[in-house]
Amino acid sequence: MFRWLNLLLLFSFIKYSETTIVGNISIHVTGQKGENTTLPCDIKARDIFHVILTRLSKNIPVCETEDCSGRVFTKGSCDVVIKDLSFSDAGKYILRVYYNNAPEPQIREYHLQIHAGTSVKKGEDLELDVLLINADKVERSSSSGWTELWTRGHGVSSDRLTDRDGNLTIHEFTVNDTGTYRVLDSEGEILITVTVTESRTDSGSPGERKDDTAHKSWIIGLSVIGALAALVLLGFIIFVAIRKYQCPNGDYMEGHQRTEEPGL
Structure with missing residues (x-):
């Protein structure tokens, strides 16, 4: 009795396995x-x-x-x-x-697998909402291969990183933080790939931007002064040319008037 029951259970298991695998x-x-x-x-x-x-x-x-x-x-x-x-x-x-x-x-x-790209300004924080419920590891590409940044059960690998509310945050972003980031599940399958670049817009510290603005203003000021000087010089040349043209005509008229006076 028990032997037949075991055979029936074994047959049912094989049948179920076939229907789920085929x-x-x-x-x-x-x-x-x-x-x-x-x-x-x-x-x-x-x-x-x-x-x-x-x-x-x-x-x-x-x-x-x-x-x-x-x-x-x-x-x-x-x-x-x-x-x-x-x-x-x-x-x-x-x-x-x-x-x-x-x-x-x-x-x-x-x-x-989800792909994405993002850019971050130097010195700001990079926040990646990639710590999914099925995420097991986060890595970043480097010259020596892939570097682990976060693993489930152990957390972050550096004090520049924080793990909070499903987000992995990299503080004070630098050029060395650019590259490819990937998230793996427990089977080693890639879930997410993010390409991170440095944003060039308004880059530099406030002091550097202020100096750059002052430098540009100085150049613009010199350009304006140069343009005004050119206009003054052009005006002077025109004035001299006009005077040079008028002077011979003035002498001729004055001499003509003098030759006619005795006949009056």
Whole structure:
């Protein structure tokens, strides 16, 4: 009796394993923060009546068309579109596609990676909202490879870093802090990649900006003085030319008048 029961349980376990593994394809998808991305299912539209999308063991509401209030909807046969991506969307997704005449669904597994770029002024704080619930490690690229900045359970690796409310903050940003940052999950899969550059707008300390402004003002002042001097010199040249032209004519008229006076 017990032997037959054990065989039945073993058969049920094998059957369940087969239905969850068959058709399970892992697909890597990348998307840009703030834009849309598509999770392709690559399944023919043959009597599909329902799709279920799960992440972190929770079902995600999926609209049948784009014209809905949600951020997730289906397109084509069963492709799933996620709108206005944020860092919190990164991670693993499971899509189950159910057919009318099939007892078991087709399963697709996705790993969504989010890309972004940002720039920071020298001396300011760089705040990255990347410490997701499924984040295990944050690294930065360097000449010697990847340097760990934060790990789950151990926190930050430097006193220039703080970990608070899901944000990783780098204080007093320097040129050495530029580069690529990535967030990994516990399986070593990349969740987020951020490229950080230095902002050149209004760079420099207040004293440097003040000196630069004074230097520019001094140059502008010299330019104005030079222009005025050129105008004065041009006016003087014109005046001399006019006087030189008038003087011979004046002598001729004066001599002409003198030769006519005796005849009067």
